[in-house]
Amino acid sequence: MTNNRLNIGLFICHLDNEYANEICKGAEYAAKELDVNLIVFPGMFLNASFNDPENEIYDYQYNSVFYYAKKENLDALIVSVGTIASFISQKSIEAFLDTFKDIPILTLESKVSGYPCLQTDSTAGLRDAIEHLIIHHNRKHICFVAGRKTNEDALERLNVYRTTMKAHNIPVTEDMIVYGDYSEYSREIVGKLLDDNPDADAIIFSNDQMAIGGYQELKSRNIRIGADISVIGFDNSPGSVTMVPPLTTVNANTPALGYRAVGKIIQDIKAGEFCSSVLDSHFVKRLSCGCSLHENTEHMPIDSFSTVSDILEYCDDSILGNIKNSFFGTIVLDQINSIWKDIIEIAILPKAKPYPKNLIVDKLMTLLSSPVTSFFSVTNIAFSFRCFSGVIIALINDPDKRSEYYRLNSHITSAIAQFLSTSLYQQEHDSKTGSWSSIYITRDTLTYGTDTAKTFSSMLAKLKDLGFAASYLYAYDEPVAIQPDGSWKTPDTLYLQAFYNPKHTAVLSGETRRIASTDIFDNEYTGFEDRFTAVIVPIFTNEQHHGLFVCNTDVDHFGHIYTTSLHLGASFKYLSLLKEQIQTKEQLVMSLSEIHEKNELLNHLSTSDELTGVNNRRGLMEKVEYLINKPANHGRKAMLLFADMDSLKIVNDKFGHNDGDFALKNIANILMTSFRASDIVGRIGGDEFVCFAFIDDLDFPKTVQARIQELSNELNETCGKPYYIEMSVGVSEFSCDPNIKIEDLLSQADSALYSNKRYKRMSVLK
Numbered sequence: 001m002t003n004n005r006l007n008i009g010l011f012i013c014h015l016d017n018e019y020a021n022e023i024c025k026g027a028e029y030a031a032k033e034l035d036v037n038l039i040v041f042p043g044m045f046l047n048a049s050f051n052d053p054e055n056e057i058y059d060y061q062y063n064s065v066f067y068y069a070k071k072e073n074l075d076a077l078i079v080s081v082g083t084i085a086s087f088i089s090q091k092s093i094e095a096f097l098d099t100f101k102d103i104p105i106l107t108l109e110s111k112v113s114g115y116p117c118l119q120t121d122s123t124a125g126l127r128d129a130i131e132h133l134i135i136h137h138n139r140k141h142i143c144f145v146a147g148r149k150t151n152e153d154a155l156e157r158l159n160v161y162r163t164t165m166k167a168h169n170i171p172v173t174e175d176m177i178v179y180g181d182y183s184e185y186s187r188e189i190v191g192k193l194l195d196d197n198p199d200a201d202a203i204i205f206s207n208d209q210m211a212i213g214g215y216q217e218l219k220s221r222n223i224r225i226g227a228d229i230s231v232i233g234f235d236n237s238p239g240s241v242t243m244v245p246p247l248t249t250v251n252a253n254t255p256a257l258g259y260r261a262v263g264k265i266i267q268d269i270k271a272g273e274f275c276s277s278v279l280d281s282h283f284v285k286r287l288s289c290g291c292s293l294h295e296n297t298e299h300m301p302i303d304s305f306s307t308v309s310d311i312l313e314y315c316d317d318s319i320l321g322n323i324k325n326s327f328f329g330t331i332v333l334d335q336i337n338s339i340w341k342d343i344i345e346i347a348i349l350p351k352a353k354p355y356p357k358n359l360i361v362d363k364l365m366t367l368l369s370s371p372v373t374s375f376f377s378v379t380n381i382a383f384s385f386r387c388f389s390g391v392i393i394a395l396i397n398d399p400d401k402r403s404e405y406y407r408l409n410s411h412i413t414s415a416i417a418q419f420l421s422t423s424l425y426q427q428e429h430d431s432k433t434g435s436w437s438s439i440y441i442t443r444d445t446l447t448y449g450t451d452t453a454k455t456f457s458s459m460l461a462k463l464k465d466l467g468f469a470a471s472y473l474y475a476y477d478e479p480v481a482i483q484p485d486g487s488w489k490t491p492d493t494l495y496l497q498a499f500y501n502p503k504h505t506a507v508l509s510g511e512t513r514r515i516a517s518t519d520i521f522d523n524e525y526t527g528f529e530d531r532f533t534a535v536i537v538p539i540f541t542n543e544q545h546h547g548l549f550v551c552n553t554d555v556d557h558f559g560h561i562y563t564t565s566l567h568l569g570a571s572f573k574y575l576s577l578l579k580e581q582i583q584t585k586e587q588l589v590m591s592l593s594e595i596h597e598k599n600e601l602l603n604h605l606s607t608s609d610e611l612t613g614v615n616n617r618r619g620l621m622e623k624v625e626y627l628i629n630k631p632a633n634h635g636r637k638a639m640l641l642f643a644d645m646d647s648l649k650i651v652n653d654k655f656g657h658n659d660g661d662f663a664l665k666n667i668a669n670i671l672m673t674s675f676r677a678s679d680i681v682g683r684i685g686g687d688e689f690v691c692f693a694f695i696d697d698l699d700f701p702k703t704v705q706a707r708i709q710e711l712s713n714e715l716n717e718t719c720g721k722p723y724y725i726e727m728s729v730g731v732s733e734f735s736c737d738p739n740i741k742i743e744d745l746l747s748q749a750d751s752a753l754y755s756n757k758r759y760k761r762m763s764v765l766k
Contacts, residue, residue, distance in 0.1 A: 005531055006036040006269075007521065008262055009074040009103070011066060013083035015042045015535075015558040018209070018237050019254055020083050023108070024555050025374050026258030027078070028533050029327070034266060038533045039074065039521060041065045042561075046088050046096065061540045064482050065548070067490050068536060071102045072518035076265040078258075082109030086151050086182070104274070106265045108257055110152040116274040118261050122157045122234070125250035125281030129232045130164040130204065132283065137290045139202040139230055143176045143193050145186065145214065147206045154182075157206045157234060182206070186213030187220075194221065202230035202289075208237040208249055215243060231288040236322075241379045245287035251322050253279045255375050259327050282322050286383070294390030302395065308344050311395070312337055319387045328375040335367045336381070340388060343408070347392050352400035355408040361415045368419045374555070378423065382416045431559075437465040438560065438567045445571035449578050456498035456507040459571065463500070466560045468551040470501035470528060473539075473568070474520060475547035479576055481677045482545055489697075490517045494547065496525060501552070503527045520550060528552060537565040539572050546572035609683040611661060612668035620682025624692045624742060627680075633736040637695040640742075641704065642749035643671065643729045645687040646757070647764035651723055663725045666715055670727075674707040689727075690746065701731050716766075723764045728757040 010027055012020045024040060031038035043063040063084075069077055077100055085093045093112050097105060111117045133139040144161045147154025158177070165172050175196040178189040186205075190213060194200060205211040211233040218225055225231050226245050233240055236251035256279055268274045285291055305311050316324065316333060323329040342360055346353050368378055389409055396402045444458035456473065463471040474494040482488040493514050498507045504527065515523050521534060532552040539547045549565050607619025615623065624640075627633055645667050652660040664687065671681045671691055679693035695701065708729060716724050730752030732745045 003037070003522075003529055003531070006075040006266065007073060008036050008038050008265065009069050009077040010038060010040045010258075010261075011069070011077065011079040011084055012040060012042050013080065014044055014062070015040075015561060017083065018239065019207075019235060020080065021555065021558065022238070022254040023080060023083075023258035023261075024558065026255035026260075026327070027262050028258075028555050029255070029375075030259040030262035031531065031533065034263065035531055036262070036266065037521075037531055038262070040533065040535045041069060042535065042537065043084055045083075046085050046092075058540070058542055061482065061538050061543075061545060064488055064538050064545065065536045067099070067488060068517060068520065068548070069100055069103065070518045073521050074103050076104045076106070076269055078106050078108060078261045078265060080108045081112060082151070082153055085110070086148060089150075104265065104269055106261055106268070106274075108261055111276065116268065117276040118257060118264055118279070119276075120252045120254075120257060120279045120281050122153065122250070122252070122281050123160050125252070125283050126157055126160045126204075126234065127164050128283035129248070129250055129289075130161060131168070132285065133202045133204075133230050133232065133289060134168050134170065137202070137230055140170060141176075141197060141200050142170065142202040142204060142230075143197050143200045144172075144178075145190065145193065145203060145205045145210050146177055146179050147182050147210075149179055151182075154179075154206055161204060176200075180206070180210045180213075182209055184209045184212040186210040187217040190214045190217040194218075194223075200229065202232070204232045204234075206234055208233035208235045208240045208247060211247055211249075212239075212243070226288050226290045230290045233288075236284050238377050238379075241286065241377065241383050243288070246383055248286045248289035248291070249284050251282045251284050253281065253326065255328075256326055284322050293386055294394070300391065300394055305395075308341060308348065311344050311348070311391070312341060315340060315388055315391055319384050319391075323376060326375070328372050331370075331372050332376045335363070335370065335372070336384065339363045339367070343388075343392060343405075344395075347395055347401070347405060349401075352398060352404050354404060357408055357411050360408065361411055364412060364415055365419065368416070378416070378420060382420075385412060385416070433465070437462045438563045441564070441567040442570045442574075445574050449574055452575070453507045453509075455571070455575070459568070460498055460500050460505060460507075463551070463564070466564060467557045468553045468560075469532070470499070470526075470552035472499040472520070472525070472550040473497045473547065474515070474550065475539075475572065476545065479544040479546050479573075481543050492517060494520065496523075497547070499525055501525075501527055520548065535561055537561055539565060539568045541569045541573040544573065544576075546576065609668075612665055612683050614668050614672065614689070615680060615682030617682065617684040620680060620684060620690055620692070621742060623680050624690075627692070627694075628736045628740055628742070629738045630736075633694075634738070636736045638734060638736055639693055639695055639701050640732045640734075640745045640749050641671075641691040641693075641701075641729055642732070642746060642753050643667070643689045643691070643708075643727045644753065646724070646726045646728055646760055648687040650764050655723065659721070659723075662721075663723075666719070666725050667727055670708055670711045670715065673711060674704050690749075695733065701733060705729060705731070722766055724761065724766060726760070726764075728753050728760060730754070730756055 008031060010024070012023060015021060028038055043066055044059040046063060079097065081093060085096065094114070097112055097115060105115050107115050107117045109119050111119070130142065133142055142165065144158065146158045162172055178193045180186045180189050193203070194217070203214060205214055211231060214231060215225060218229065223229055231247065233247045233249040234252065235254060236249045240247040240249050260279065264277060287293065300314070316337070320333060320336065323332060339360055342356065346355055368381065392405055393402065396405060441459050441462045445455050448454040448458060459473065460471065475497050476491060476494060493516055496508055496513045496515050533554055534550060534552050535558065536548060536550045538545060539549050546569060549568055551561065607615055607622070609616040645663060648660055648663065651663055667689060668681065668683060671689055675681060675691055675693055679691060681689065681691045683689050693700070712726055719725065730749040732748035732752065734740060734745060
């Protein structure tokens, strides 16, 4: 609990994702309403680097922030499973969540065994959309663009499509379905779908993002959307109404998912009971399905309208019915109805009368400038007024009265267009300002790099320019590398290099800046009395992890966070290189003859094993000896692991030396994978390997041996060889000391190894 408020954590995928941003908007709205702190942990897709290695090779770095979620700094945790875990198995998701099981957890979108869930039921809204195509537009050849086959939401939506089509006796063949990845890069699969279904008269997309690519492909083929073919999306994303034509879709209540999640997890904590809940989805009719802009007026019950309230109620139901029950619906309805009521009252008068244009436009501008446009966008408001215009025109028969309304409507349209133009200019200006402020972080680091205090002071100034209410820059003792899946053990402490908040700005030095990793949101320097929304992102370059950037901000400023963190990464990298340069200069004190001798030695020594790629005997011995004798390592706990392959001679004799080489390479790979990147692995001869590592965790030797056994089992289950590839291992633990002889350590490890061999299987053959 920070500043006497609850801390609610939110695991979400990258903030540039439109869907994730909508969840954050709803969560922040609820956090403000309930006066709790919201801490956003934006990672990437778990294991994303395995799906697109070329473009996402370092995205795993972002996932490291998840592991800073601790029971010491969070009272509850909301996990958007659908956005961060689409690429991993259910078992892996469970294992990931179990890492944080000491914190009350609520999952979003997808159910995970053992955890309460809040999700949207796709069934009602999507079924209504499909039946609208079948009944209202008489579509018979309706194709479907699904999400990934492993995604629970995607499978649910696909099942609704199949069952609804079956209920209407419309056959579905496999070539009527293609599978995308929920991104806008869907042109290729949509092209295949159209090639396989030349007479398709409708396409349903499992989300709005894929519909963007679908629009591009359809337009490239001169297929008119809404006329030649109906298109329906899913999610009701902010951009769906700006598409041309506006996208008919299904409202998945995405902001409500974030909003309800915060309220629910707090309520569940107080009640001590945790259960799952479901939100409804709703069909949103626009133009891409084939409906006209004035569709609502075709069957309008004009004869039943006796009062202004009757007409207003009809407009609310037919135009704004989709938001009436949302958490922001009342605010939107009140403001829009205030304008519509003024218009309707004059529209139904017997004779033409001028409208109070200035009053109506003033009310409209107040609506357009209100915070509610974060949930019901300006483009949604514009589309609603376009639909409302059709209702009013249908009510008016008198030409003079119509002329008066057309004049008013031109003012309304002009006001909205002007507001959009001004907003677009402001967004462009803010984007440029933000980009330059981020770039200046790197520029000023290059300029002031040797003056650390001035460098960090400049960074803080630029972060203020970006609109962050508070910023905290944490650094590790030294740059570190983490596992490719983003998982790691967070350090116990970090250095708070510099910070600012409403109370104070400072660049710190010395041990006073060392902060426990559990206290990065709440320590003596945070001093944030008001509630806040915080975001934590890693500071990294390529595989090197330098530290953390924690900022207090709001969703409107999320767009600057990623670019800022990347520039901070470049700056921290440069500072790290400067530090290395200084250390290098200090080492140059060594005599030229000694440097020459070392260089000559390095030039003549081959330090790697040709077959396996690990260190050879000389390379390993030299590196291990250097680390053991290094003064800074004196007394530091370390280990040597001696390993040799079981029955290499039998494998060579029975299956040939190629298989023997295959086995040795896999032994080396298992050892390299079991140890950390900073540890040393070498092959010292034949079937013998030696590994050296510092012991920072007393359980590390057992953990390594267990990992070796696990990987060996996996290899033997999957490699398809008729023999077992296994090794015997022995471990020698010690404290670094210049008097230690490596040969003695190897002998101890060798003895332990032979003790281990006694328990090996009798035959290497499977």
